[in-house]
Amino acid sequence: MSDVRYPFTAVVGMADLRLSLLLNAVSPAVGGVLVRGEKGTAKSTMVRALAGLLPSIAVAEQCRFACDPAAPDPQCPDAPHGAGSHERPARLVELPVGVTEDRIVGSLDLEQALAQGVKAYEPGLLAQAHRGVLYIDEVNLLQDHVVDLLLDAAAMGRSYVEREGVSVRHAARFLLVGTMNPEEGELRPQLLDRFGLTVEIAATREPAERAEVVRRRLAYDADPAGFAAGYRADERALAEQIARARELLPAVELGDAALRQITAVCAAFEVDGLRADIVMARTAVALAAWAGRTRVLEEDVRKAAQLALPHRRRRNPFDAPGLDEEQLDRTLSEHSEPEEPTEPEPDGDGPDGDGPGDGGPGDGGPDGGGGAPEPASADAPSADPAGPDAPDAPETSSPEAAPRLPKPGGPAPESSPVAAGEAYRTRLFKVPGTGHGARGRRSPAETDGGHTIRARRPHGALTRLHLSATLQAAAPQQLARGRSGRALVLRTDDFREQVRKGRESNLVLFVVDASGSMAARQRMTAVKGAVLSLLMDAYQRRDKIGMITFRGGGAELALPPTSSVEVGAARLEQLPTGGRTPLAAGLLRAHEVLRLERVRDPLRRPLLVVVTDGRATGGRGALAEAGRAAGLLAAQGTAAVVLDCESGPVRLGLARTLAGQLNATAVTLDELRAEGVAALVHAHRSPSQRKAA
Template sequence: MVGTLDIQRALADGVKAYEPGLLAAAHRGALYVDEVNLLPDHLVDLLLDAAAMGRAHVERDGVSVKHAARFLLVGTMNPEEGEPRPQLVDRFGLVVTVSAPRDAKLRAEVVRRRLAYEAGPDAFAARFAADETALAARILAAREAVPSVLLPDTELDRIARVCLAYGVDGMRADIVVARCAVALAAWHGRDRVTADDIRDAARLALPHRRRKDPLDPPGTDEERLEEALDQAGMDDDPDDDPQPPSGGPDDNGPDSGGGPDSNGTPDSSNRPQSSGGPNSSGPDSSGPDSGNGPDGSSSPDSSNASERGDDSRSSDGTPKEGQASGGAAAVQAGAAYRPRALRIAARGEGGHAGRRSPAFARRGRVVGSRIPRGKLAGAPHLPATLRAAIHRGALTAGAQVVQPRDLREAVHVGREANLVLFVVDASGSMAARKRMTVVKTAVLSLLRDAYQRRDRVGMITFRGRTAEQVLPPTSSHEVGVLRLASLRTGGRTPLAAGLRAAAATIAIERRRDPRRRPLLIVVTDGRATSGPDPALVAPALAGVAAVVVDCESGPIRLGLARRLAAALEADVMPLDALAAGNTPIGKAA
């Protein structure tokens, strides 16, 4: 991105020359980044520095260069794959959410135009040439009108109140909303900013700036923004006498807010839904898994909800109405905490960029050099290249000749994202003494950690006689929170069935994506009151990095989770120690 040493000139002429990168090419233009939320940290740092100073400073491979780098940064991303760093998000002035239309006529029109374009691109372009010309003329007229648009003091005060009510950090949000409101007024042909312009500008400039819990329920940003807008509007005194010199509000009034319009809050039909999770049509409490199992454990559905730590269910064992939309709040016994870092100890080979386990990658910390496997990938390792040339006798006092066969490439170690597969014991023994409430909080904390490290997550629960894949491997950690909120408990403990389901899931994912290494997290007290001995299933998970979170509590402990960890060749840690420190653990795969 920032450029590097010009290898051809270095080999041919023996001089150090700089080869410009993308930042130099994007000067006075636009820099488009796809999947901007997946950028490695060092590239994010480069973008932040260039955006702040308007210049790029390159120090690498013996080259020191400064060059101008002023550009318009445009990025696209899939929010389900994780959010970018807050510092980078704040550099984006406006954010637009793009979703598929929910109207059948609009969808049909999209397909119709796509087919028309494929049939004749030139004819298709000519069909809309007049519309594009008119749009370009309107944009030019709005740009010329921007300097003459008045931003009244009362509307500027409204912007400040909205930003304060929404809880954004810094002053960049206020400036962006003000500039956007002025541009919207010019676009609509008005000579002064109105409350409607501020409302529309706030919807574009504020939602992505709020510091939020990564596992907030869907729609939280929009709801809080509407509350902030309403609060800012109600704070105004409608009896104030608007004086033109002081820039008072216009005929629309500060309390009108513009009302809901086509640019309003996205329709709830476009939000992620919790369909597919456990619901009232699922198995009820009278089934074989109700908790009155042969092991004699008490039924969690017949006990007090707070006793079994599952207050998200009604007396008949079904989720309470509206509980699934509660997301994180439905599973938090206390605030989710920062868990210990669970990582795969062995280094991976070219996995997906992330923030969990160490892996050899194209970027990261240089740990050595090697002969290129085909074409040179990235920057060369100059000291190793010179040593190879010296060893061959190519460098003497009167000659400096480096052949392509002398080139050595740098070996980097960075961080990769993994498949984090949770296997959660939901049997009757886990529901006793509020243990499940603590377990849900722990799993929620681990889900947040996986979200921040850009992992894929999956969840398997076992209770009664079988295991169930409640969350197939996905990048949507939000869905994991919803499934965790509606988790049912009770019955016997088919631990072997849970491990067998985990082995099957990992095998499928390895065929689908061999580059992503799995990390198995088994949350259980180690009891197995149904099915075969778990040690007989353990060989199916041989070579899989695993951690057993021991949920056993009380003065008398049987140590069954430790036996399970020994069979899986996994690390074991008590549930109450999950939040202690950040010591990496995890067996090598």
């Protein structure tokens, strides 16, 4: 792979992404940018190219934390600094998906600190990114506590390392850029709110523009250095414009009229908190500086709203980010400053002969030309996983419209998708035992968070010291070690680390019966509402989800295991019903999916949720086959829940029989609601626990 970066000015299109990155380069106080889009849309290419446009920085000699020699950080661990300094380019630091907290903030050697009194600190990625760019690819795949730590540092401009009374602090101011593919899972609203701006991007559908993208990429791959040389003049001009805008930024005036428009827009869109108002104000000021103006105009406020508000409009995890352009224009118009009447000039020009459009600073656009940044198109692609062509929810059918029950052994007529019922809070289902998976909010596990339950010898580097256990291990050896005075004599074998018990996230695999026996519209609406509620619960508990549906001739993996509950909700909404009931095929497909997932992610324990009335097409033979498939899952020790969807005055109890074969908990749709089952709060118990009861 070539070391020559693809030029920023060579990227085709992506106007909003280009502008957002440049605004953050001008004013890092904007708070970074989150880039949302499908794979293969040059997200990473543009971010990496941005670093080459940033001005070089002066760094104090022998400082690992990139302190500015003109204003060094008084808390820098490498202080005091000498008089020497050198210049170097601003760094681009990339954060890997599997990064640990110690790698981000730096690691402190507790053994040396306690045994030798030496504060041995190795700077982390935040120190490396100081005064540069911190790039997080696939930010939505990071653990929540890691994302929160990064955003805290970005907001405060400082990193803290605290280990058993030993404290290290250093400056960490950087331009934060995150990219993500919404199909792989969303960031939570509280984390979304911490990013200053967000941009939705998608590949162009224009053949000529796509051809130009391919042409430039092939030319770059053939001769990276020669291709970059062709854009060197454009890159230099853009870097100079960034430097000029930075110099102009302190002189930009945010008038009362513009500030009123900003607060009115945030209030009109019912944005939570005041962070949006502050980000919009900073963005509008940066837009004015980028355009070469010293005063914020209404066009700056409009563009700032389009970049700063869409991701703050989400009210639940199934909402797509967006902004109503008509409401935005109406709010800006209602709170615009009335123009003062002026006497007409005889020649139609201003008193100095400078009419509008004269090319002066007041008309500078984001690219140095005339006009302000164009607002994002109202026809921009939606982030809704269901897509623009998702079927509308059908009207509620009357009882007479319900499909007839299929004849024994015969196929049922297929029904069009029905809308899901309203979501509600469900009972908590847990996987029995103690796991070791990723931190979450569902099942008990040993994690790096939670409360301390015991001590043990360190596994690897010591990061969570158990002080009392360490002292107890060292105390009996003090006489033999020749202790003198009050200080303890500690050795490596004495150290003990904490074992903490918290909660983990799981893989919740839904197996949904979509056959003719479930096709009554009113019942399927309730069933979909129940599954949607369980999806919401999985989102809140940080789980991965997957979905298998079975109907007609077999079972289909409708949603491979993913963190995106939004996609799961969309697939559920589009799910048709009808046909035979191949229950065994659904269970066997679940067995295969879970087998593969144990290989891919062995620490993530599964929870199987089977949504069925227990029927199987083919009589007793089909039910026996389903029982054997259930036995395979039970033999694997798979924790399971059967959502019994059987209804009507006569019930066969087939779903509860299936639950017994799976060693699973069986609940009805009514029992699923958390508020109605005080006696069933402790939702899932292991077979041994049930026998003991």
